[in-house]
Amino acid sequence: MVISSNAIAYIDVINRYLALLAAGDVRGIVSLFSPRGMVNSPFLGVQPAGEFFDQLKAATRRSVLEDAEVFVSAAGSRRASVSFTYLWELADGAQVSFRCVDIFDFDEQGLIEAMTIVYDTAPIRAEVGDKYRRAQTV
Numbered sequence: 001m002v003i004s005s006n007a008i009a010y011i012d013v014i015n016r017y018l019a020l021l022a023a024g025d026v027r028g029i030v031s032l033f034s035p036r037g038m039v040n041s042p043f044l045g046v047q048p049a050g051e052f053f054d055q056l057k058a059a060t061r062r063s064v065l066e067d068a069e070v071f072v073s074a075a076g077s078r079r080a081s082v083s084f085t086y087l088w089e090l091a092d093g094a095q096v097s098f099r100c101v102d103i104f105d106f107d108e109q110g111l112i113e114a115m116t117i118v119y120d121t122a123p124i125r126a127e128v129g130d131k132y133r134r135a136q137t138v
Contacts, residue, residue: 007072009110010080014070014102017112018082022065026053034111042121049115062089078106078113086119098123 013032020028030037030050039052047055064087073079081103089095100119107113 011070014082026057029053034107034113037112038114040116061091080104
């Protein structure tokens with residue numbers, strides 16, 4: 001087993017990401033990504049990080065993250081993930097809750113190069129529907 005020498009730095013970035021996500025701080029979140037940083041979302045597909053988080057912000061009234069647990073690659077790669085429960089209040093007041101895993105791939109400078117969001121969309125599609133796409137970005 002080879003733990004990356006940057007494991008502590010990755011954990012720190014993920015913890016900052018979680019705090020910024022809960023605060024709805026899009027610019028803060030995007031600053032954690034490389035200029036070419038991408039997000040792969042079950043609802044929205046692959047998008048540049050700034051576009052994804054602007055769209056998420058427009059669709060969100062409030063985010064609460066619970067039971068977060070960070071995992072670091074035991075293969076020595078520049079990858080880490082976090083598992084958490086996402087309590088999401090949409091802009092229209094609808095509320096959904098689901099367990100989620102965000103997988104982060106880091107670049108050589110320790111910035112997020114790609115983030116893949118993993119969760120079962122079936123239970124929440126009826127509630128959320130296409131509200132992401134209809135939300136107006138600022």
